[in-house]
Amino acid sequence: MPTTNRNKQKQGSDTAVQGTNDCSVVSKVSAAAQGYFQDVFLQHFVCKVARRAPLINRGYYVRCRAVDHCVRRFLHITENCPKRQILSLGAGFDSLYFRQQADKALNRAVVFEVDFPDVARRKAALINSNNTLRGMLDIFFSYRLLGLDVREQSQVEEALGGAGLDWAAPTLILSEVVLTYMETRWSDAVISWVAKVLPQSLFVVYEQINPHDPFGLIMQDHFLKLNSTLHALRQYPDTAAQRHRFLDKGWEQCVCLDMNVFYLGLVPEEERGRVDSLEPFDEYEVGYLIALSVQIIPVRMEGLGMATSLLSPGQVLLTGGSSRGGRGAVPRILLRNQEGWRSVNVEPSVDLGVRLYHTVTSLPGGGLVVYGGRSSPLNPIRGLFKITLDSGDTVKLCVEEIVCIGNPPPTRWRHTATVVSHKGKNFLFVFGGKNQAEAVLGEGYFLCMDQQHWTEMPVEGATPEARHSHSACSYQGGVVVFGGLDRREVPLGDTVVLKPNERGFSWERIELQPSPVPRYSHSAHVIGDKLVVVGGVWLHSSGVPGGAIINLTTHSSVEFSLDTTPVPWPLMLHSFCSELMDPEEPELLLIGGGGNCFSFGTHLNPQPITLNLRPVLE
Secondary structure: OOHHHHHHHHHHHHHHHHHHHHHHHHHHHHHHHOOOOOOOOHHHHOOOOOOOOHHHHHHHHHHHHHHHHHHHHHHHHOOOOOOEEEEEEOOOOOOHHHHHHHOOOOOOEEEEEEEOHHHHHHHHHHHHOOHHHHOOOOOOOOEEEEEOOOOOHHHHHHHHHHOOOOOOOOEEEEEEOOHHHOOHHHHHHHHHHHHHHOOOEEEEEEOOOOOOOHHHHHHHHHHHHOOOOOOHHHHOOOHHHHHHHHHHOOOOOOOOOOHHHHHHHHOOHHHHHHHHOOOOOOOOOOOOOEEEEEEEOOOOOOOEOOEEEEEEOOEEEEEOOEEOOEEOOOOEEEEEEOOEEEEEEOEEOOOOOOOEOOEEEEOOOOOEEEEOOEEEOOEEOOOEEEEEEEEOOOEEEEEEEEOOEEOOOOOOEOOEEEEEEEOOEEEEEEEOOEOOOOOOEOOEEEEEOOOOEEEOOOEEOOOOOOEEOOEEEEEOOEEEEEOOEOOOOOEOOOEEEEEEOOOOEEEEEEOOEOOOOOOEOOEEEEEOOEEEEEOOEOOOOOOOOOEEEEEOOOOEEEEEEEEOOOOOOOOOOOOEEEEEEEOOOOEEEEEEOEEEOOOOOEEEOOOOEEEEOHHHHO
């Protein structure tokens, strides 16, 4: 490529990278405005405030909290040093200096900020034209803003030296989503250079990892469209690679945490509870020994938060959910015959309305029960409906509301509703979930289907921890519960069985060896004495969940992975549905799923897939 074209390409990429600063500061202002953290200075760096989605606000809260944790820790351990300094590379419109100065935390400390000349000029102009910001600059010149290309080491070193950087003083270097935008040879050179010229320093880097899971693929595509390629991801895709990177480049120690570990381990539970209460939030979704291959079903069908039920071996009913076309989709039936699969819309006799994260449960005597769900995180759905199928010339759904007596459970979504039996009577057992008032729900409720009566049944044993987004499957007259998300938003990995006894029911916890990986927003099915768990969300930094086989007799478990080679799009197995098409030929049909990928866009699995379970069951 001619030199002129290479320079133009580099300039275009640099301009795109500078644009990410504007997007980032608007998102931080949004999070601050909603009370996630206090920052009265950020608003002076934006022309117009825009409210971001709760998921984005949370993401920026964790990002800011993590960086602020490191800054405060550094200032604390160096408070008795005669001089200390913070060097922020690619600082953009960060308000770090102004926040710390307002907190009187910069005694004997100097903050140096380096960014592209255009960004530095814009920031300097904003500061000089604003009385609040200009008034925070002290007579000791504890704030130095330099317009430089971080890749030009000799220029950066000369300029920092001229601005008064003390190469021997304790120094905190910050790089908040900066190095990854450089070609790896440049970012590696920066890491080596800092280790050499600042021997008394700490280097805090915040940047993306895990490029090959579905979220990572969507993220990479987003930045590629912005002409802001994430270069470091290719060579340093995970925490282990990042650790080796710094150790190989001259650093004595390196600790690398993903933000799940930081949030659950270093943010107090009380603070996490405060964050949970700030905005309505219902987007919790962002293998080893055996690999199962998946196959695509050639039918266009997508959706999040749907509920399905197997009507017959070749018929699956889909209700509710949301898709690119909006919420409240018309119920559909997925049909399989000799010609293959097809999707058919069906008109219910009564409109079920907008409904997400509800349950549809098959009844032993025929028919289905629709329970719970929400239309938005502030609007739960009330009442129960019974559905029966009229298979005349055209398929119709007969829907009637079930009028119950007794004390009903609180409204909820992300719960389970499973059929259990006691002394010949069938009950709908509702467990867990959440609603607009409670982050998690823990009580169980029994609806006698014959009498349509919410009945209090004696239940012995320790009630499982409250949870939502778990699974519950009918098993030997009772129910087996696995996983979910607890009150602290920590994934659970326990297996608990509700068993019928002479008086009522009793809870029994099963201790498994080895323990399955905790997860939530998965699906599960009982086949014989085995619980088959598929998909979900976990906190492991590598890969996405495949599944697990839990032997309920031997109390053992084994994880399996999914070979998604036949799938040309990122496969996100959360907020999805699954149906066991035929226990004799153990094939799972996985429908829908996906989620919001932070600010990078929403991904929906466009087609169902099938999964043959025979290799893991044998």
